[in-house]
Amino acid sequence: MIKSLKASGNKLAMIENQLKLLAGEPFQTELPTFVEKLKPLNQFPLKPSKLEVFQINLGYMCNQVCKHCHVDAGPDRKEIMTKEHLVRCIEILKVNKIPTVDLTGGAPEMNPLFRWFVEELSKIGVQEIIVRSNLTIIRANKKHYDLPDFFKKHNVHVVSSLPYYQAGKTDAQRGDGVFAKSIKALQELNAVGYGLEGSDLKLDLVYNPNGAFLPNDQGELEAEFKKNLKKDFDIDFHSLFAITNIPISRFLDYLVASDNYEEYMEKLVMAFNPAAVDGVMCRNTISVDWDGYMYDCDFNQMLDMKVADKRTQHIDDFDLKNLEARTILVNQHCYGCTAGAGSSCQGTVA
Amino acid sequence: MEKSYYNPKDLKKFGDIVDFEPKLAAKFFDYYGEVFKEGALTAREKSLIALAVAHTEQCPYCIDAYTEDALTRGVSEAQMMEAVHVGAAIKSGATLVHGVQMMNKVKKQSM
Numbered sequence: 001m002i003k004s005l006k007a008s009g010n011k012l013a014m015i016e017n018q019l020k021l022l023a024g025e026p027f028q029t030e031l032p033t034f035v036e037k038l039k040p041l042n043q044f045p046l047k048p049s050k051l052e053v054f055q056i057n058l059g060y061m062c063n064q065v066c067k068h069c070h071v072d073a074g075p076d077r078k079e080i081m082t083k084e085h086l087v088r089c090i091e092i093l094k095v096n097k098i099p100t101v102d103l104t105g106g107a108p109e110m111n112p113l114f115r116w117f118v119e120e121l122s123k124i125g126v127q128e129i130i131v132r133s134n135l136t137i138i139r140a141n142k143k144h145y146d147l148p149d150f151f152k153k154h155n156v157h158v159v160s161s162l163p164y165y166q167a168g169k170t171d172a173q174r175g176d177g178v179f180a181k182s183i184k185a186l187q188e189l190n191a192v193g194y195g196l197e198g199s200d201l202k203l204d205l206v207y208n209p210n211g212a213f214l215p216n217d218q219g220e221l222e223a224e225f226k227k228n229l230k231k232d233f234d235i236d237f238h239s240l241f242a243i244t245n246i247p248i249s250r251f252l253d254y255l256v257a258s259d260n261y262e263e264y265m266e267k268l269v270m271a272f273n274p275a276a277v278d279g280v281m282c283r284n285t286i287s288v289d290w291d292g293y294m295y296d297c298d299f300n301q302m303l304d305m306k307v308a309d310k311r312t313q314h315i316d317d318f319d320l321k322n323l324e325a326r327t328i329l330v331n332q333h334c335y336g337c338t339a340g341a342g343s344s345c346q347g348t349v350a
Numbered sequence: 351m352e353k354s355y356y357n358p359k360d361l362k363k364f365g366d367i368v369d370f371e372p373k374l375a376a377k378f379f380d381y382y383g384e385v386f387k388e389g390a391l392t393a394r395e396k397s398l399i400a401l402a403v404a405h406t407e408q409c410p411y412c413i414d415a416y417t418e419d420a421l422t423r424g425v426s427e428a429q430m431m432e433a434v435h436v437g438a439a440i441k442s443g444a445t446l447v448h449g450v451q452m453m454n455k456v457k458k459q460s461m
Binding site for chain 2: 211220221
């Protein structure tokens, strides 16, 4: 198993090196910066809309080490959200009635308080609880085998990564044997009612390209996935979210190492879609890290770009009014969310 | 002049052909765009046909463009290579079927 950038001492594990790269060529001479693209659209500074999604990163620990991971997650990452912060999140959600809670990681299920936290969210009546499950965690250890039943009990919306409907490309990105375990987990989710036509138990898949190219039409990809997963494995799911790989962390490292960085950034800039700007997820989302700090999105979290309003950067100082009036921080990686039909944790946006 | 006949960066300049003759170029690009829209064939099927033809025409720009297009559509490597084989089979078949012409002439002129 490969190591995280952090554990392997890769220079891109230092966030300042990622930011330095994003500030350099081709944006010094050839390509416009993201801010320069927003200005003529009167979208700079970018402002939020109503807060609808509270995305909580329960920790960077993961049982997988995916080559494109923007979190640089893996078994060697020990950052994990404590009960104190989880309790504070519940207090915030009780008072502010944010409709969607989106749990992510790492593998969020690896936080020892994961089940307790979902039960508490369920008790306070959160409208929608999303868990971003890597699927293999369900098969990783006996203690996780009943996760499909647990998800069902709390009507958790399961969103799972599956970059391809065949083993080769999936394993190349996510590790040997991941595809077979993911298929088994999907079948188990189907067995308790997830993903079936007409079922309220929502099971969505996430597709992201297996290299330095952008996703094409989400509907076309969804049709291919549905056809092939049904034919080969009798698997059903609801929607496929096509997500663009954002040029940070391990994917940035891949781009640089494979000499694809400049070309990929050019593709993102050429595919800039002004219509996607209105729907970018940072406008209705707050991302919380394991240590309780808040960011405009999960990607800004990984670049340590905390929300701009210093009065409300930590959940202990959560202030909805100030957060909804903040200015969203942008950088060149934001081109990933505005390329083509746009990209977000819920798939395309335009 | 460039030092080689092909430069990958020229693909992005394809649209510049309007500079020397805008009317015909506009007609071509309109036509091209229409051809590749979803119709009786899906956009994915058209993309694979284009990939096969790109190879038989041995156009490096087209191979670059339609390999990328196939990747973005989630087309597998096996599907891409099969498309190339379809092109190759037609190309080799077209060569070999002319062998009949050669045989006809040989038979006519030989004792």
